[in-house]
Amino acid sequence: PGPGPWQPVPEERVRDVCRLDPAALAHADQVLGQPWVAIRYGQLCHASGAASMRPQEAFSVAKFLGATVAGAVSHRTRDLARTRRKTGPFTDEDPVKQWLDYVSYNPDARVAHVLAMVAQSADLRPGRRVMEYDFLGVVQLDSLSSMLNAAIRQPGSGLGSDLEAFTQRFMFEPLGIRESTWSLGLPDKTLAYGWNTHVLDMARLGLL
Numbered sequence: 001p002g003p004g005p006w007q008p009v010p011e012e013r014v015r016d017v018c019r020l021d022p023a024a025l026a027h028a029d030q031v032l033g034q035p036w037v038a039i040r041y042g043q044l045c046h047a048s049g050a051a052s053m054r055p056q057e058a059f060s061v062a063k064f065l066g067a068t069v070a071g072a073v074s075h076r077t078r079d080l081a082r083t084r085r086k087t088g089p090f091t092d093e094d095p096v097k098q099w100l101d102y103v104s105y106n107p108d109a110r111v112a113h114v115l116a117m118v119a120q121s122a123d124l125r126p127g128r129r130v131m132e133y134d135f136l137g138v139v140q141l142d143s144l145s146s147m148l149n150a151a152i153r154q155p156g157s158g159l160g161s162d163l164e165a166f167t168q169r170f171m172f173e174p175l176g177i178r179e180s181t182w183s184l185g186l187p188d189k190t191l192a193y194g195w196n197t198h199v200l201d202m203a204r205l206g207l208l
Helices: 011-018 022-032 061-076 111-115 143-153 163-175 199-207
Strands: 036-040 043-048 195-197
Touching (some): 011 022, 011 043, 061 143, 061 163, 111 143, 143 163, 163 199
Antiparallel strands (some): 036 043
16 A cells, blocks of 8 residues: 555455455454454455554564565665675675674674574585574574664665664655554664564565
8 A cells, every 4th residue: 555544445346356255254254253354466355343453562573574674774785885894785695794793603604594594503504504493583683683783874874873763764654654663663673573563564564
């Protein structure tokens, strides 16, 4: 829907536009007995009690948000000059030491290793590295917050003061995400959890 509100598909058009059976949707309302929505083909096809939805902790969906924002930072820094550490484009091929002063995992890791949750591996060669699901983010994922803040804050970037300001300006505002908060709006983000949201805001990010 862009930055504007969701516009429900009229019930008489749900079958044609959404390829869904209105009778089955009405039956689901009774069976589920709680707020839910059906979004298909980029359209709000059905909503039951959606007005009562309030943001709640979405747990590991925050990993999806964080990775998407990392991609946005990469895109927005693509033309910046690299003159020294903590300057230039932020890419997944960067050594984490390009952006961090201290690395608690494998010091030879690259940003892509952190995103894939393999940066703690002693051997980073293909076939040797091991994925460790970073449930709370403390093994490696949260270090992305420091890397992204460094990339955003580099002189001449014009990208804002920190990761919170960047996310609001380049992600939440253009997508119309107004009710959700990430890490309580703090500049340093938890990448593993901490996105308080609801399905209508999650769908905006999912469609992107």
